[in-house]
């Protein structure tokens with residue numbers, strides 16, 4: 001462009017080489033100019049990179065939580081909220097009271113159902129958490145249980161809790177919707193009586209039903225709301241009135257014997273609050289952080305959660321997390337979220353090597369996790385997606401192994417390795433990693449964590465590392481790092 005300038009143009013004069021320039025001076029000048037151009041180009045490139053990085057940063061980080069039902073997806077999400085969205089968490093916490101109450105009543109009513117059958121001799125019902133080969137043992141010993149007048153009285157006095165459970169289900173808007181996942185010919189009797197929600201906006205809307213909606217889904221007027229509040233108070237009063245009897249039931253040696261014979265490990269099942277009945281059934285009960293993390297509310301559909309980090313280098317970065325329902329019939333919905341997803345946190349509960357799926361009692365839960373993991377790894381759509389694997393429920397695995405359950409009885413390839421947490425976890429980790437190596441369309445690192453996501457302190461540390469890793473990957477290629 002300089003060439004086309006007129007000789008008397010001030011710019012042309014300013015940039016023209018000095019007159020009488022020696023060849024050495026000319027070479028030195030050209031070298032300086034080349035260096036200046038290189039620096040200028042570098043700056044231009046840096047600016048372009050920064051713009052690209054900012055654009056990338058603005059794009060939300062999308063994370064999908066996957067895994068079978070009860071693997072701990074929603075619990076992991078709760079940990080994210082607890083750590084990174086404190087304010088929303090605190091606003092929502094009290095709404096979980098009804099869910100915790102429902103969880104408690106589910107355990108109590110399960111015990112009462114079994115007690116009823118044992119006392120009237122109407123025989124065996126199978127249990128949701130019992131494992132394969134337990135059925136025959138139970139009936140064999142049932143006749144030796146010594147029930148007394150006290151058991152009959154407890155049964156009678158705790159009877160109103162059935163209605164309270166129904167009321168709570170109705171108030172949560174899910175009473176009419178029991179899981180119907182059992183395949184034809186299979187009974188749903190054994191499936192846990194869970195409470196779940198259909199919602200695309202998260203728990204908040206669900207829990208708000210407790211306050212502002214009636215069972216037909218229409219908005220309440222103030223009169224109805226008042227009536228429903230009274231109903232809630234009534235439920236609270238009945239639960240509080242039954243507190244001592246619930247405690248007696250749970251601590252009664254014959255009842256414990258009855259449950260042990262059925263190998264019903266209520267204390268290891270989802271949403272177990274009987275050990276906290278004193279506190280949870282109190283009239284002024286308000287859920288703690290831990291209670292909310294442990295409360296069980298089954299996810300239906302796909303729920304989207306938005307987090308915006310407000311601190312440090314990630315300020316303003318938006319994250320979208322998707323929590324899906326893990327039961328079989330809900331898995332078709334997953335694929336439509338695969339597009340554009342940055343990372344998947346896959347949860348595999350490794351304690352359940354001896355358990356069956358609630359929705360299909362023919363399928364071993366660990367086997368189901370393997371198949372799901374294989375499907376995720378081999379998906380072409382997800383070939384470039386970062387995979388983070390949580391081998392979850394390590395606390396329950398440890399408990400189970402200590403109680404003497406042998407992995408090799410259910411997983412023959414485990415062989416004669418030692419039946420301890422460390423060895424079993426290592427074995428599972430290798431199994432999952434080998435599968436990802438074998439089935440991933442392109443090689444990729446797999447980030448594996450041994451977790452117990454009800455342990456909020458440990459999980460906060462894990463999530464910190466996971467978050468860093470995902471963000472690093474998200475920004476990869478941009479010079480801002």
Ligand SMILES: Nc1nc2c(ncn2[C@@H]2O[C@H](COP(=O)(O)OP(=O)(O)OP(=O)(O)O)[C@@H](O)[C@H]2O)c(=O)[nH]1
Nearest residue numbers: 070071072073074075270271294299326393452453
């Ligand atoms: N002891 C123990 N309990 C856990 C752990 N992870 C989850 N839970 C409990 O297991 C239950 C099920 O967990 P959720 O997070 O609801 O499972 P989910 O994967 O969201 O299940 P769906 O919504 O049905 O797909 C909850 O009551 C949790 O508190 C764990 O590591 N240890």
Ligand SMILES: [Mg+2]
Nearest residue numbers: 073074298299
């Ligand atoms: Mg869930």
